[in-house]
Amino acid sequence: MATDAPKSRLPGARRRALIIEAALAEFAAVGYEAASLGRIATAAGVARTVLYDHFDSKLALFSDLLATEEDALLAYLSAALESEGSTEQRWRATFDAFFRFAAEHRLAWQLLYPDRPPLDPEASDAYRLSRARHSRVLADLLAADARRAGLDPVTVEARAVFAMHRDALVAAARWWQAHPEVSREEIVAAAMAALWTGFGGMQPR
Structure with a gap:
């Protein structure tokens, strides 16, 4: 039975x-x-x-997700920035890691870089704090390269350079997602042409 x-x-x-x-x-x-x-x-x-x-709460779930996926992205970037090689080679590896994360973790990337950030005050604060932590960790990782280029990592100039690079990479990743026929190698080469040119020019000869 x-x-x-x-x-x-x-x-x-x-x-x-x-x-x-x-x-x-x-x-x-x-x-x-x-x-x-x-x-x-x-x-x-x-x-x-x-x-x-x-x-x-929804906020607790959202905040937990932000922290988890931010850590995942930073793990990608940290491995590249802490690798062996010249500054240029590390930056190329870092750009590649960023685009690889965007391709392999599309939902996480969309969470971290939404088209429209949250409007709810508490969620907006959580998102802002996540971005601030992300920028702070990246600045720490880039500090040695910045000093070699004559930039004090804590100055307004250095923070602005880091922010411009970050925002340019985000824009490039969005463009790449809309143009899937472009290879990751091609988008990395484009990012290096646009972003390394200025920073690399500051490097001591």
Whole structure:
């Protein structure tokens, strides 16, 4: 005689991973304001109450995602910036790592660099703090190269140079996503032509 065996209960870590995966897709697709915890719970295959066991609010879930994906991107960039070779070689590797992250982690990239950042004050603060931390870590990683170029990393000039490079790479990644026929090698070469030219010209001969 057939019996109704109870369904196995997913471990907490697995449920959390499913929630995060569903939330990343939701936030990347529709942005913070339009994101729905109900849709996230449904996509993760959990009850909404289970979602709240892991994250007590949409803001908490959004902030956790930002930190997680920011760390993933910084891991890509850190490995390149800390590699062996000349400054030019490291920067080429770093540009390549940025574009590789954009290609391999499209949802994460869209979360970190949305077309329209959050308008909600608390979410906007979380996003702003994430970007500030990201810029601070990158500035630390670039400090040695900046000093060799005669730039004090803590000056306004250096911070402006870093910001211009970051924003130019983001714009280039958006353009590349709209032109999939362009190879990663080609977009890296274009970025080097546009961005390394100025910074490399400051390097001591």
